Amino acid sequence: MIPTAQAETAEFLARLSGAVPIETHVSAIFVGRDTAWKLKKALALGFLDFTRLADRERFCRRELELNQPHAPDIYRDVVSITRGEDGRLREGGDGPAVEWLLRMAPIPPEDFLGRVTPDDALLDATADAVAAMHASAPLAEVDSPAVMGAILEGNLPSARNAGLPADRIESWATAARAELGRIAPTLAARDAQGFVCRCHGDLHLGNLCLWHGRPTLFDALEFDETLARIDVGYDLAFLLMDLDLRHGRAAANRVLNRYVARTGDAGIVAGLPLWQSMRAMIRAHVEAARGRDWRALLDAADAHLRPAPPRLVAIGGLQGTGKSTLARALAPTLGRGPGALVLRTDEARKRRFGVAPEHRLPPDAYTETVSRAVHAEVFAMAQTALAAGQAVVLDAVFLDSAQRAAAEHPAQATGQRFDGIWLEAPLGVLQARIRARRDDASDATESVLLRAAAVDPGPITWHRVAADNAAVMNARASLGMDGGSVC
Numbered sequence: 440m441i442p443t444a445q446a447e448t449a450e451f452l453a454r455l456s457g458a459v460p461i462e463t464h465v466s467a468i469f470v471g472r473d474t475a476w477k478l479k480k481a482l483a484l485g486f487l488d489f490t491r492l493a494d495r496e497r498f499c500r501r502e503l504e505l506n507q508p509h510a511p512d513i514y515r516d517v518v519s520i521t522r523g524e525d526g527r528l529r530e531g532g533d534g535p536a537v538e539w540l541l542r543m544a545p546i547p548p549e550d551f552l553g554r555v556t557p558d559d560a561l562l563d564a565t566a567d568a569v570a571a572m573h574a575s576a577p578l579a580e581v582d583s584p585a586v587m588g589a590i591l592e593g594n595l596p597s598a599r600n601a602g603l604p605a606d607r608i609e610s611w612a613t614a615a616r617a618e619l620g621r622i623a624p625t626l627a628a629r630d631a632q633g634f635v636c637r638c639h640g641d642l643h644l645g646n647l648c649l650w651h652g653r654p655t656l657f658d659a660l661e662f663d664e665t666l667a668r669i670d671v672g673y674d675l676a677f678l679l680m681d682l683d684l685r686h687g688r689a690a691a692n693r694v695l696n697r698y699v700a701r702t703g704d705a706g707i708v709a710g711l712p713l714w715q716s717m718r719a720m721i722r723a724h725v726e727a728a729r730g731r732d733w734r735a736l737l738d739a740a741d742a743h744l745r746p747a748p749p750r751l752v753a754i755g756g757l758q759g760t761g762k763s764t765l766a767r768a769l770a771p772t773l774g775r776g777p778g779a780l781v782l783r784t785d786e787a788r789k790r791r792f793g794v795a796p797e798h799r800l801p802p803d804a805y806t807e808t809v810s811r812a813v814h815a816e817v818f819a820m821a822q823t824a825l826a827a828g829q830a831v832v833l834d835a836v837f838l839d840s841a842q843r844a845a846a847e848h849p850a851q852a853t854g855q856r857f858d859g860i861w862l863e864a865p866l867g868v869l870q871a872r873i874r875a876r877r878d879d880a881s882d883a884t885e886s887v888l889l890r891a892a893a894v895d896p897g898p899i900t901w902h903r904v905a906a907d908n909a910a911v912m913n914a915r916a917s918l919g920m921d922g923g924s925v926c
Contacts, residue, residue, distance in 0.1 A: 440462075441460070441462070441467050441478070441480060442480055442481045442482060444481055445478065445480065445481055445538065447528065447537075448478065448520055448528065448537065448538045449467065449469075449478065451520065451528040452467075452469040452476050452478065452540075453469060455469070455471065455476070455530065456469035456470060456471035456474075456475075456476065457471060457472070458470050458471060460478075464484070464725075464729070465479065465480055465482065465484070465487065465489065466478060466479055466480060467480060468543075470545045471545065472545070473544075473545070474515075474542055474543070474544070474545065475542075475543040475544065475545045475546070476518075476540045476541070476542060476543075477499075477540060477541040477542075477543060478538065478540055479495045479498060479499065479539075481495070485597075486662075486663060487662040487663065489662075492536065492538070492539070495538070495539050496517070496519075496536065496539040498661050498662055499517045499539045499540065499541050500517050501661040501662075502514075502541060502658075502659070502661040503516065503517055503541060505659040505661055506656075506657050506658065506659050508575070509568075509572055509655065509656050509657070509659075510650065510655050510656065510657045512544055512650065512651075513543055513544045513546065513648075513650060513655065513657055514541065514543055514657070515541075515542045515543060515544065516541075516542050517539060517540070517541055517542070518530060518531055518539070518540055518542050519531060519532070519536035519537075519538070519539055519540075520536065520537045520538040520539070520540065521533070521534040521535065521536060521537060522534055522535075522537055546648050546650070550648050550649040550650070551644075551645060551647070551648050552565070552644045552645075552647040552648060552649070552654065553643075553644040553645040553647075553685075555649065556686065557682075557686065557690060559693060561654065562682075562690055562693045562694050562697065563693070563697045564653060564654050565647065565654040565678075565694060566693075566694045566695075566697035566698040566701065567697065567701060567795070568647075568653070568654045568655065568656055569639075569642065569656070569674075569675060569678065569694075569698060570697075570698050570701040570702050572638075572639060572656055573636060573638065573671045573674070573675075573702070574702075576636035576637050576638055576671075577636060577637045578633055578635065578636055579635050579636055579637050579668035579669075580630075580635070581630065581635055581665075581668050581669075582627070582630070583626040583627060583629065583630050583635060583669070583670055584619065584623040584626050584627055586665065586668075586669065587619055587626065587673070587713070587717070588616075588619060589665075590666070590717065591612070591615055591616065591619065591717060594717070594720060594721055594724065595608060595612055597724050597728075598720065598723070598724040598727075600724075600728070601724040601725075601727035601728040601733075602727055603723060603724055603727055603733065603737060607737060607741075610741070611716075611720060611737075611740055611741060611744070614716075614741075614744045615713060615716060615717065615720075615744060618712060618713045618716075618744055619713055622709055622710055622713060625706070625709045625710070625827070626670065626709075626710060629670055629672075629706060629709075629710075630670075632706075634670050634671050634672070634704065634706075634707075635668065635669065635670050635671075636668070636669075636671055636674075637664075637667055637668055638667055638668070638669050638671060638673075638674035639656055639659045639660065639667070639674055640659055640660030640663075640666050640667035640669070640674065641658060641659065641660045641677070642656070642674050642675065642677045642678045643677050643678060643681045643722075644678070644681045644682070644685065646658040646659075647678075670710060670714075671704070671707070672704075672707040672709075672710045672711065672714055673710065673714045673717075673718075675694075675695075675698060675707070676710075676711055676714030676715045676717075676718050677718045678694065679691040679694060679695055679711070679715055679777050680715040680718045680719050680722075680739065680743070681718075682694060682777075683715075683739070683776060683777055684719075684735060684736070684739055687771075688771040688772075688776060688777050688778055689767075689771040689778075691771075691776070691777035691778075692767075692770050692771040692777045692778035692779070693767070695708075695711075695777050695778075695780070696767075696770065696780065696781045699780060699782075699820075700783070700786040700787075700790065700796055700880075701790065701795075701796075702790075703787075703790055703816075703820070705780060705782070705820035705821075705823045705824045706823050706824075706827065708780055708824050708827050708828075708829035709827035709828070709829075711743075711775075711776070711777070711829070712743050712744055712775060712776070712828075713743075713744070715739075715743040715776065715777075716739075716740045716741075716743035716744045717740075719736050719737070719739040719740035719743060720736075720737070720740040722736050723736035723737040723740060742776070743775075743776055745775075746775065746828070747774050747775040747830075748774065748855075748856075749774050749775075749824075749825050749828050749829055749830045749831070749853075749855050750773065750774065750830050750831075750850075750855055750856040750857070750858070751821060751825060751830070751831050751832075751833070751847075751849055751850040751855055751856070751857045751858075752769065752773065752779070752830075752831070752832045752833070752857075752858050752859075752860065752918060753832075753833040753835075753837065753843070753846040753847070753857070753858075753859045753860070753901070754766050754832060754833065754834050754835075754859075754860045754862065754914075755835060755836060755837030755838075755843065755846075755859065755860070755861050755862070755901065756836065756837075756861055756862030756863060756864075756906065757836065757838075757862075757863075757864075757869055757888060757891055757892055758836065758869065758873060758881065758883035758887060758888045758891060759864070759868070759869035759870070759872040759873045759883070759888060760862035760863065760864050760869060760906040761862060761864075761872070761906045761910060762834050762835075762836075762862060763781075763783060763785075763834055763879075763880075763881075764910075765860070765862065765910055765911060765914055766781045766783070766832045766834045767781065768911045769832060769911070769914065769915070769918075769920075770830075770832050772920065773830040773832065774828075774829060774830025775828065775829065775830070778830070779829070779830035779831055779832045780820075780821075780824045780829050780830070780831050780832070781831075781832045781834060782817045782820050782821055782824075782831060782832070782833055782834065783817075783834040783835070783880060784810075784813050784814060784817055784834070784835040784836075785834075785879075785880035785881045785882070786880045787813050787816050787817050787820075788800065788804060788805075788809070788810075788813045789880060791809070791812070791813060791816070792804055796879075796880035797878045797879065797880065799882050800882055805882075814835065814842060814845065817833065817835070818833075818845060818846065818848060818849055821833060821849040822848075822849035822852055822853060825849055825850065825852075825853040825855050826853050831849070833846050836891065837859075837861075838891055838894055838896050839896075840896065840897040840898070843859065843900075843901070846859065847859070858901075858902065858917070858918050859900070859901030859902065860901055860902050860904055860914050860917060860918075861899045861901040861902065861903050861904065862904055862905075862906040862910065863903060863904070863905060863906060864905065864906035864907065866888075866889075866892055868906075869888055869892075870885050870888060873885055873888055902914070902917035902918075904917060
């Protein structure tokens with residue numbers, strides 16, 4: 440409900456836009472044909488206070504400042520509502536402001552990502568947009584363990600007041616505190632490594648849209664710097680949790696892996712169980728307070744804190760055998776949510792040269808020296824993720840027996856299970872697949888394949904799997920997996 444004190448402004452905006460407002464708990468958006476006007480409600484809700492006109496102006500300007508760099512065509516300006524000489528309200532004008540508004544471009548309802556069923560291309564583009572936003576975000580100096588502890592404890596009264604079951608709240612709080620205590624040193628180390636930024640702060644699917652066909656972030660959190668000066672992983676975790684709940688683990692896993700492919704931040708997985716759980720708990724009590732169904736969110740909050748043993752799976756084989764396809768199929772069902780981290784040497788090589796995975800590199804990017812460095816980086820990332828408790832899938836040709844031996848080392852170093860899968864297919868099939876490739880991280884050509892096929896890989900001790908339509912099923916059997924679970 441719009442506060443009574445703003446009723447006259449709301450009536451004016453309804454006439455101006457020709458529409459009834461779309462309301463959230465803190466705002467009302469009046470969407471016209473060419474313009475949308477966003478009104479901040481004159482409310483005090485504990486976590487924010489918009490009751491003073493001067494503060495509403497300040498937060499309108501802060502929202503514009505935060506969002507315009509990433510959504511310049513959506514966020515236009517801040518405008519005042521004034522009273523004319525005739526006593527009527529008007530947009531702009533020279534008189535004292537009666538109200539302050541954000542002027543924005545209208546977004547078609549069907550273009551909000553909360554209403555879109557994303558395909559792989561959209562998931563990748565969404566992860567790219569988040570990675571780009573984080574790359575440009577100002578660094579912040581905070582004590583992440585302390586901030587996470589304050590957010591955790593601060594949400595417990597809200598959960599109780601919203602009517603969530605008391606026993607579930609206390610059980611969750613006990614598990615969350617234990618997880619925070621376990622990972623606190625890692626979070627502090629990430630602070631020192633520069634992973635804490637002025638982030639979006641409210642990065643769920645409802646705050647992303649398709650703008651000119653591209654996923655675009657908007658509505659960054661403007662009213663609480665503590666909630667926005669956070670580890671980039673806590674920012675991303677809201678999106679991962681939301682994707683997992685709405686579209687399934689495979690969607691969340693795809694975004695995580697694309698994000699890491701662009702950033703190289705394998706250490707992000709250390710905080711994901713707690714971060715996703717906290718995001719789910721916060722959303723659960725918010726939905727409960729609105730009178731909506733909260734049960735799936737509370738279940739998700741619990742599930743993200745349940746341990747699952749990590750493991751390392753390496754997938755090798757000639758170019759075109761479908762290593763990446765198999766890796767993506769297996770990853771969502773390996774280990775804890777949102778599934779295994781897929782580390783692909785093709786993507787690591789592109790990241791090393793500062794280009795997108797689909798960008799083709801020249802031959803000098805494929806020297807032996809570069810390849811050794813790429814493999815070493817991927818193996819180090821695998822060890823980092825395994826040590827943090829996340830399952831990992833390595834994706835590379837692994838034509839050299841020394842590389843295959845090195846691929847096992849991260850599992851040995853962390854005491855985790857290792858399995859290798861070697862994909863095989865007739866040469867003609869592989870040539871046809873390479874000819875059909877589009878927008879792939881691999882730059883392999885038929886000539887590269889033929890040279891590789893002429894090399895003796897030595898003894899293959901990994902599980903040998905035919906790279907055909909039954910590859911996923913047979914690989915799962917080789918790994919001791921049944922249904923959607925892991926052994």
